Amino acid sequence: MSRYISLFFCLCFAFSGTAFEVPKDFNKHLSLPFAYTQNNSENLAELQQSTPLWQPVPSGFLQLSHTMQTIWLRVPLSNSSDLNLPLLLSIHNNQLDEVSAFVPKENRSILVPPSPYQFVDEQRPILHEAQLVPLQLPAQQHTVIYIRVKNSEQTYLPLSLWHPIEYLKYTSKFNLLYGILAGLILAMVLTNAAMYSFTHKHYFLYGGLTIAAIWLLNVHLYGFSHRYIYGDWLWLQQYGQTLFMLLSTWLFIPLLKTTLVPKSAVRIQRALNILFQLSIVIAIGLSLFPHRIALPIAFAYCFALAITYMLIAVAAWQRDAFSHKTYLLLFLLLFMVLSYQCAFELSLLSGAVLDRPLTYVCYLLISLAISYALARRYIQDRDDKIKQQQARLAQTRAEDALLKERIHLQAQAQEELESSIDERTFELEVTLRELEEKNRELEKLNMEDALTKVKNRRYFDKRVIMEVRRSRREQTTLSVVMLDIDHFKQINDNYGHVVGDQAICAVAKMIEQHLKRPSDEVFRYGGEEFVLLLPNTQEQGAKELAEQIREDLSQVQFDFGTAQLSMTLSAGIYSAIASDSKNPTIFTDLADKALYQAKQQGRNRVIAYK
Incomplete structure (x- = not known):
C-alpha cells in the first residue's frame, strides 16, 4: 500500500506544473482541461510502469472512437487558497461502460466505485443524470485525479468542474x-x-x-x-x-x-x-x-x-x-x-x-x-x-314530398295512359315497321360499296372470319383471290377521276357477271382492288375463274363517253384448309403477296401463292 501511495504522490507532483488553478471564489469551469492516454492498466502502479504518453485536451471535450476502449484521464488541480474546497467533477455522459476514479483522501488513494463489475449507475457516488465524482481539494496543495474509462462504443467525453452549490x-x-x-x-x-x-x-x-x-x-x-x-x-x-x-x-x-x-x-x-x-x-x-x-x-x-x-x-x-x-x-x-x-x-x-x-x-x-x-x-x-346528417334529413323530407307528388301524378298519368294506350300501340307498331325498313336500308348501305354497289371491305372482314371458321370446321378448301386493275393511276392521271370511277364500276360489274354460285362473293377491298371469297373451291378452280375474268376484261374496249380504253388486271390466289380460326387475315395476306408477285412479273397475269 505504501508503494501505491508514494507512486500516487509522485504522479501528483510530476504534473503539478500544468495543474488547473482553482480560486477561492470558484463556481464552475465548463471545459476543464485534462490529458488522456490509451492504456489497459487496471491500477496506478500498472499505469506508471507502462510509461504512458499523455495527450492534452485543452477543450475539455474528447471525442471517443470505437478503438479507444480503455483510456486514462489525468486531471491536475491546484488549490492555493487557505481553505479546503469542495468540488464536483462531472462527466456528463451516462453511456460509458465503466468509470473508476482515483481520488486522494487522507494521504491515500481510493477507488470510486469499489467494484468494476457493476453497472454504470452503481459506479457513481452520487445518483444523478451525469457521472459526478465528489472532491475535497486540500488547501495549499496540488491534487491529481486519475479516471479510468472503459467504453465499447463511439461516443464523447465532456469534463467539467463545479462548486456543489453552483451545480445545484x-x-x-x-x-x-x-x-x-x-x-x-x-x-x-x-x-x-x-x-x-x-x-x-x-x-x-x-x-x-x-x-x-x-x-x-x-x-x-x-x-x-x-x-x-x-x-x-x-x-x-x-x-x-x-x-x-x-x-x-x-x-x-x-x-x-x-x-x-x-x-x-x-x-x-x-x-x-x-x-x-x-x-x-x-x-x-x-x-x-x-x-x-x-x-x-x-x-x-x-x-x-x-x-x-x-x-x-x-x-x-x-x-x-x-x-x-x-x-x-x-x-x-x-x-x-x-x-x-x-x-x-x-x-x-x-x-x-x-x-x-x-x-x-x-x-x-x-x-x-x-x-x-x-x-x-x-x-x-x-x-x-353533422352536415351529412342534416343533408340526409333534408333529402328525406324532400323525397317524402316528391313521393306524394309522384303518387298523385302517377294516378293522373294512369288514367291518361289507359285512354291512349291503343293509339300509342298502333303508333308503336308503325314506328317499328319503319325502323325495320330503315335498319334493312342501313344494313344494306353498311354492306355495300357506295360506288360499285358490290360488298364493301367492312362486310368482307366479317365474311372472311365466318368462312375461315367454316373451312376449319368442315375441313374444306377456302380460296381468296385478290384482283387489282393494272396501271389504274395512269387512267386517273390521263382521263380524270370521273372516268376512273366509271372504270372501277365496269370492272366490278364484269367480275359479278362471272360469279355463278350463290356462295361466291366479290368485295371492293379498296381503291382499284377487289377480292373474291370462294368457299369450298380448290386452287385450280379459283385460278380458272380468275383467268377467265382477266382474259374477258383484256378483250373488252370500254366506252365512257369522253374516253375509250381497255384495261387489264392482275390476280393473286391463296387456297388452303383453315387451321387457325383466330388468324383469318393469313388468307388475304398471302393472296396479296401472290398479287404482288403478279405485278412484279409484268402484270396482266394470275399467280397462286406457293
Missing part, C-alpha cells in the same frame, strides 16, 4: 424547466389517450403513441430515464437514443395514413405500409449492431423518413388537404431537431446536454402540432358528420 443551482434551474416541458408532453399523451377512449378514433391512438415515444426520447437524452426509470439497464442506456428516435419517427406513418393521406391514394398507402414494416425490421436489426454503427444508421433512416413526410405534406398542400400547413411545419421541425442532434453526434456542435434546450422545445412544438392537428381533424369530422 444549475441543475435545479434546468430540472424545473425540463420537468415542466416533460409534464406538458406527458399531458398531451394522456389527452390523446383519453380522446381515443371516448371517440375510438385510431388517429388519437397513433398520436398518443407518437408523443409518448417523443417523451421517452427526451427523458433519455437529458438523463432523467437513467436517474428515475431504467438506471440499472446498461443496454437500454446505450441503445435508447437509437430505438426511441426510430420509434418517435416511424410512428408518424400510421398517423399519416389515417389523417393526411386519402384512402384513394393507393400507391402512397402501399408505400407507407412498406416503410412501416421496414422500420420494424430496422429497429429490431439495429439492436444487433454495435452502438457506433446503429446510431448513424438510425439517423440516416430517420432523415429519409422525415424527407418522405415533408414530400407527402407538400403533396397534400398542392391538393389543399386539411391541416396541410400544420403537418408541413411539424415535419420541418422534425427535420431540424434531427439535424441538431446529428450535429452533436458528429462533433459539429458541443456542450453539456442540459445546455441543449432546442431539442426539448422542438419536440414540444411537434407534440403540440400533433395534438392540434388531431383536435382539428376530430372537429372537422364531427362537423362533416
Whole structure:
C-alpha cells in the first residue's frame, strides 16, 4: 500500500506544473482541461510502469472512437487558497461502460466505485443524470485525479468542474424547466389517450403513441430515464437514443395514413405500409449492431423518413388537404431537431446536454402540432358528420314530398295512359315497321360499296372470319383471290377521276357477271382492288375463274363517253384448309403477296401463292 501511495504522490507532483488553478471564489469551469492516454492498466502502479504518453485536451471535450476502449484521464488541480474546497467533477455522459476514479483522501488513494463489475449507475457516488465524482481539494496543495474509462462504443467525453452549490443551482434551474416541458408532453399523451377512449378514433391512438415515444426520447437524452426509470439497464442506456428516435419517427406513418393521406391514394398507402414494416425490421436489426454503427444508421433512416413526410405534406398542400400547413411545419421541425442532434453526434456542435434546450422545445412544438392537428381533424369530422346528417334529413323530407307528388301524378298519368294506350300501340307498331325498313336500308348501305354497289371491305372482314371458321370446321378448301386493275393511276392521271370511277364500276360489274354460285362473293377491298371469297373451291378452280375474268376484261374496249380504253388486271390466289380460326387475315395476306408477285412479273397475269 505504501508503494501505491508514494507512486500516487509522485504522479501528483510530476504534473503539478500544468495543474488547473482553482480560486477561492470558484463556481464552475465548463471545459476543464485534462490529458488522456490509451492504456489497459487496471491500477496506478500498472499505469506508471507502462510509461504512458499523455495527450492534452485543452477543450475539455474528447471525442471517443470505437478503438479507444480503455483510456486514462489525468486531471491536475491546484488549490492555493487557505481553505479546503469542495468540488464536483462531472462527466456528463451516462453511456460509458465503466468509470473508476482515483481520488486522494487522507494521504491515500481510493477507488470510486469499489467494484468494476457493476453497472454504470452503481459506479457513481452520487445518483444523478451525469457521472459526478465528489472532491475535497486540500488547501495549499496540488491534487491529481486519475479516471479510468472503459467504453465499447463511439461516443464523447465532456469534463467539467463545479462548486456543489453552483451545480445545484444549475441543475435545479434546468430540472424545473425540463420537468415542466416533460409534464406538458406527458399531458398531451394522456389527452390523446383519453380522446381515443371516448371517440375510438385510431388517429388519437397513433398520436398518443407518437408523443409518448417523443417523451421517452427526451427523458433519455437529458438523463432523467437513467436517474428515475431504467438506471440499472446498461443496454437500454446505450441503445435508447437509437430505438426511441426510430420509434418517435416511424410512428408518424400510421398517423399519416389515417389523417393526411386519402384512402384513394393507393400507391402512397402501399408505400407507407412498406416503410412501416421496414422500420420494424430496422429497429429490431439495429439492436444487433454495435452502438457506433446503429446510431448513424438510425439517423440516416430517420432523415429519409422525415424527407418522405415533408414530400407527402407538400403533396397534400398542392391538393389543399386539411391541416396541410400544420403537418408541413411539424415535419420541418422534425427535420431540424434531427439535424441538431446529428450535429452533436458528429462533433459539429458541443456542450453539456442540459445546455441543449432546442431539442426539448422542438419536440414540444411537434407534440403540440400533433395534438392540434388531431383536435382539428376530430372537429372537422364531427362537423362533416353533422352536415351529412342534416343533408340526409333534408333529402328525406324532400323525397317524402316528391313521393306524394309522384303518387298523385302517377294516378293522373294512369288514367291518361289507359285512354291512349291503343293509339300509342298502333303508333308503336308503325314506328317499328319503319325502323325495320330503315335498319334493312342501313344494313344494306353498311354492306355495300357506295360506288360499285358490290360488298364493301367492312362486310368482307366479317365474311372472311365466318368462312375461315367454316373451312376449319368442315375441313374444306377456302380460296381468296385478290384482283387489282393494272396501271389504274395512269387512267386517273390521263382521263380524270370521273372516268376512273366509271372504270372501277365496269370492272366490278364484269367480275359479278362471272360469279355463278350463290356462295361466291366479290368485295371492293379498296381503291382499284377487289377480292373474291370462294368457299369450298380448290386452287385450280379459283385460278380458272380468275383467268377467265382477266382474259374477258383484256378483250373488252370500254366506252365512257369522253374516253375509250381497255384495261387489264392482275390476280393473286391463296387456297388452303383453315387451321387457325383466330388468324383469318393469313388468307388475304398471302393472296396479296401472290398479287404482288403478279405485278412484279409484268402484270396482266394470275399467280397462286406457293
